[in-house]
Amino acid sequence: MEKQQKVLVAGASGSLGLEIVKVLNAQGRPIRALTSSDEGKEKLIPYTNDIWKADASKGGDAIANITEGVDTVISALGNSISLFTPNEKSFYKIDYQSNQNILRDAEKHGVKRFVYTSIKGADVEEDYTVARAHKLFEQALRATDINSTIIRPVGFFSGLHDLVIMAKRKVIPLIGDGSAKTNSIHHADLAKVVCRYVDEGPEVTEVGGPEIHTRLEMAEMIQETIGGKIVKVPEVIAEIGLKLPNFFEDIHEKLDYFKFVTTNDMIGEKNGNITFKEYLANLDKNQLP
Structure with missing residues (x-):
């Protein structure tokens, strides 16, 4: 019987990473999982006993030889884009530097393949901080001899948690007229796409989900499920707000990217079965702040 190739999953305890681990485990693939917390380690124990707890952004001894004996690296490692989740480190440090450190180790150990979950917008000319870190790593990955696939999801359903949280506070902000379209995807459906490209x-x-909606339609679905009032914010007002003194850099960077994705069409190849309406219906509102 042919030996299954070992896969390293970086960011393995995040919402996407954990779903990837579940799919690989169901396929019977040997998994090495990288997480940065004890809580993350607990989540991964049912799926593999090869778990590394380390901060990949530090590089050096922290992740030395993490890819030894690994055939494929899957990275779902990245900073949160939620306004309600403060990031301890910059997008550059996590989305670029952490992945770059893993990539260097992968080159050292002759890893055959690297599957990287990037972000739609990483290829646009505008210099958004959130997307720039992904763009830098995409360039670094392409510069190696490692066979690779770069996956750019158009957006996660979970990335709209901020609107759900604000809906609980009775307001659903919508930048522009809401006509921009997207087919965001559930992280479980995205995990299946990622694992499709392991070899x-x-x-x-x-990559997108099964249904295309306008941003207004999605806001109306949130309103129907959670409540709240949809408040349209003219793009010019949003632009003025972004030009105000930047006291909270992390939030400012996220708002800048949020304006981009919500006022431009973000559509990818249709995948999966979970709809946004189903996602909202099954969301545990009590788990949200």
Whole structure:
């Protein structure tokens, strides 16, 4: 019987990473999981006993030889874009530097393949801080001899938690007229796409969910499920707000990218079965602040 190739999953205890681990485990693939917390380690114990707890952004001894004996690296490692989740480290430090440190180790140990979950917008000319870190790593990955697939999801359902949280506070802000379209995807459906490309795949693919909606339609679904009033914020007002003195850099960077994704069409190849309406219906509102 042919030996299954070992897969390293970086960011393994995050919402996407954990779903990837579950799919790989169901496939019977040997898994090495990287997480940065004890809580994350507990989540991973049912799926593998090869768990590394380390901060990849530190590089050096923290993750030395993490890819030894690994055939494929899957990275779902990245900073939160939620306004309600303060990031301890910058997007550059996590989304670029952490992945770059893993990539260096992968080159050292002759890893055959690297599957990287990036973000739609990483290829745009505008210099958004959130997207820039992904763009830098995409460039670094392509510069190596490692066979790779870059996956750019158009957005996660969980990325809209901020609107759900604000809906609980009776307001659903909508930048512009809400006509921009997207087909965001559930992280469990995205995990299946990621795992489809463990052995081979395209250089770059933009991935979306099963249904395309306007931003207004999605806001109305949130309103129907949670409540709250939809408040349209003219783009010009949003632009003025972004030009105010930047006292909270992390929030400012996230708002800048949020304006971009909510006022431009973000559509990728249709995948999965979980709809946004189903996601909202099954969301535990009590788990949200």
